[in-house]
Amino acid sequence: MKGTRYFKTLLLIVLPLMLVLSACGGSGDSVNNRTDASPGSTGGDSSKKVKLQMWFWQGASFEKIIPEFNKLHPDIEIVPQIYKWEDAHKKLLTAMSADSGGPDIAMIDISQLDQFLKYPDKFYDLNEFGASDLKDEYLEWKWNQSIVGDKQLGLPTDIGPMVLYYRADLFEKAGLPSAPEDVSAKISNWDEFLEAGRTLKEKTGVDMLSNPYELYGAIRDQGDELYFDKDDNMIIDQNPQIKKALEYYIKARDMGIAGTYDQKNALQEYSAALNSGKIATYISAAWGRGHVETRAPDTKGNWRAAKIPEGTGNMGGSFLLIPKQSKYAEQAYEAIKWMLSPEQQLEVAKISGNFPSTPSVYGDKTFTEQGFDFWGGQKLGVLFAEVSKDVKVQRKGPNYQTVEDIINDGMQAVTVGKSEDPEKEFWELVEKAKTKLKNK
Template identity: 30%
Template sequence: MRKLTRRPAVAALAAAFLLLAAACGSAASSGKITLSVATFGEFGYAPLFAQYQKDHPNIEIRSRVTDFDTHFKSLATQLAAGRGAADVVAVEEQYIPKYIRAKDKFVNLADYGADKLKQQWVPWKWAQGTSGDYVFGLGTDMGSLAMCYRRDLFQQAGLPTERKAVAELMPDWQGYANVAARFTEKLPNVKFADSAGTVYTAMLNQSPENYFSAKDDSYIADRNPSVRNAFQLSGGLAQAHETAGATTYTQAWNVAIKQGSFATIACPAWMLTQIKEAGGDAVSGKWDVTTVPGNSGNQGGSFLAVPKQSAHPKEAYDLAQWLTAPAQQKRLFLSDGILPSEPSVYQDPQVVAHTDPYFSNAPVGQIYAASADRLRPNYRGLHDADVRPEFGRALGRIEDGSENVEQAWADAVRMGRDAIK
């Protein structure tokens, strides 16, 4: 989940340390146990924190919220220094392999009984956060994909607008590219996709392996056909000027949504809130949601872990366990659209029946639950966070016209390899 609030890194870090100082002071003066929880962006936890504190009068919770990059840079610094980390930290899926390797820095949650909760999550989600008998973290949400599209723009382009018809029009990514060409021919001043990077990521996350081999973690970007195919198709869209070049979560992306500059975006459930915030009331009812080409794929999802430097690891675990329990995951989906990673929750009748009026009353609970059931493991590798940005930047160079698809591909493969040397 990434409800990202972009703030200057210095200000964010200063706020975090002020919160830490305030937490220590509060604990000393009140006699309560103070637990800090660090997330990248708002996870929708504020009302949950209030409820937990009400039910546990001896606990005071301090929330540290920074943007994605600041969060992980700060965590790396805090782990290296052996101090300053929150009692509970959110870790996004791309960083999980790296931090599981640094298990000496984190509490084994199995020591507090987490291993007995295994059946709570879908198997691949549980496996992501574990290594043998070691339980690194408890899963929060997952990012199973759907396709968000502008009904009004599809209608203007002479394309079908009903969800089922749109899904049938582009059952796979080549079908998506074909529709993009038809759309652009009719509406040359509107782009079909927000960015090549979004299309590329959605395609890549439908593959069991990306840049690294699941067998030995060796670099395979240059010989994995899934990477090459995703790059060529998304880069081809960019080269044909069918993407808006609006990187997700940037101000340009927000403006493009508000102005109706593009017609589609592969969207995990947590992204719906950001589309609403960017578009405002003016485009309510113009968006809709249908099945993504390829039917599934995961984009995003996090875990709650407890650093060993926590002074209250048992209490921190209890809080993390409660935040990720079925009742809280259900509450977060119904209030914030954050898709649960637990089958008992996303198959709950109330969740499945959930619709979203902003998105033309799309049955988002049903769509995302079906997508979640089709998800399969996606191996990221220890250095995914180092390599993935190089391919994103290469696609950006196609969009700005500085490289063609083949040039950008060659550079991405080389720079990706260099990033892990």
């Protein structure tokens, strides 16, 4: 009886202490208390603020709207971690491979998306949280890019409809059409573009393009397919659009209307050339507006934008996904649903120029009425909204970036080395890519 009384007394002392310690429990993770939560739960004590680790890259501009989300959601805090574009994807791949260390919310670029989507079980199906109800808020082609089977693995961020940014003052000096509607009408195919480049070079000495590979990329992205078919077989050899892109790369190089500036590895030199007026055009997406403004601040007022020859393509754009490593999937979904709503995509567009994937906002005065001083007062939103509906979308495949890096780097060497045979070198690079994929 004495032992029983002692045990009861001890229990009365220890049990309250255990309850106190349990309520104060230490974190098993520097961001989330993931060790005591089940997938999709609130992570234990409902009185604790859920902290969501979010990975994205510079230029996405989510850090500009996250404070508002945190203010409106006192029980949830998004903790942003901002990386360089390439580092964000490498770090995520490492975390997915290790099954640990991943974020609650991950941003993935369309060029990288397929290498993650081939492991759909690594991410939550957002339909479990009601994503299917949001489908009509987004452009259909964009929405469909993150579907695997019947699973919706991501919500769309911005899109990248391609346009032609050009120096209106240099075009005018060369006697070329300079008003956006005239450029679109009179430089409507790539042969006319090359001839305009020839005239520009003769009259002003300015390069039409920073690099012939820029032209290759634009024409490549206007095709029905890229480097792989739906079964991930490499089809570069059979793809007529790739052959056309290479043909025009060679023409631009041989005509001497393109520079040798390397945007990937020598950004400072390229920026200086753009800012000093040595380059007259930039073929890019809607987000390219910020690129030009940042790289060429001294050229304010001289730029305009027009439709690119032979129809637009999509260059860039991303998705937000929720890795299965997150123990706070419901809260993470609430966060991405808010951040990617039409209202917030419009807000990001005002901040950075990233173009929304939610067409309901295209009628907003931000796009229909707002002119931009840097662009001579042009209402760029009208152009972006128009071309976004005609984007041709291709499947990239999980190995797209591996192949593109090999071709891009190799053709840059060809651009600089004038004695190189570009066609011979291109197909050798394709073979090099095939070999690397075989040994991967």
